[in-house]
Amino acid sequence: MNLLIIRLIIFAVLFLVGLKLYRMYRQWKLDHEGSPADSHGEGKQMVRCAWCQVHVPESEALRDKGEWFCSSAHRDRYLQERQSDESE
Ligand SMILES: [Zn+2]
Known part of the structure; x- marks a missing residue:
């Protein structure tokens, strides 16, 4: 029983860490590429x-x-x- 709770906690922590990393990655990607919805022509060559x-x-x-x-x-x-x- 105890082992099951520990496993559940580990899974929950891994899930939250993965979610946080995914959000950080998505934000980094947006910062890096720039949103295509930005004001037209700005920042382009x-x-x-x-x-x-x-x-x-x-x-x-x-x-x-x-x-x-x-x-x-x-x-x-x-x-x-x-x-x-x-x-x-
Ligand atoms: Zn022309």
Whole structure:
């Protein structure tokens, strides 16, 4: 009977410790990654579109030939312009 109570206490302590560690880990992860619901664009790396010079967040930008673009249309125009420059 005594042994059963000791086992129950050990299980309860292990469960509480595990729960605490899990919460600490989750909090650490949130602190480390930053919540995606945070104010839009804050703390993100900004890059400049090579065509229109507008700054856009890196996650929304396109990268091609070492340059950043705000949209595929600007990427295409920029690359077309550069190709025609090189051929003439
Ligand atoms: Zn652009």
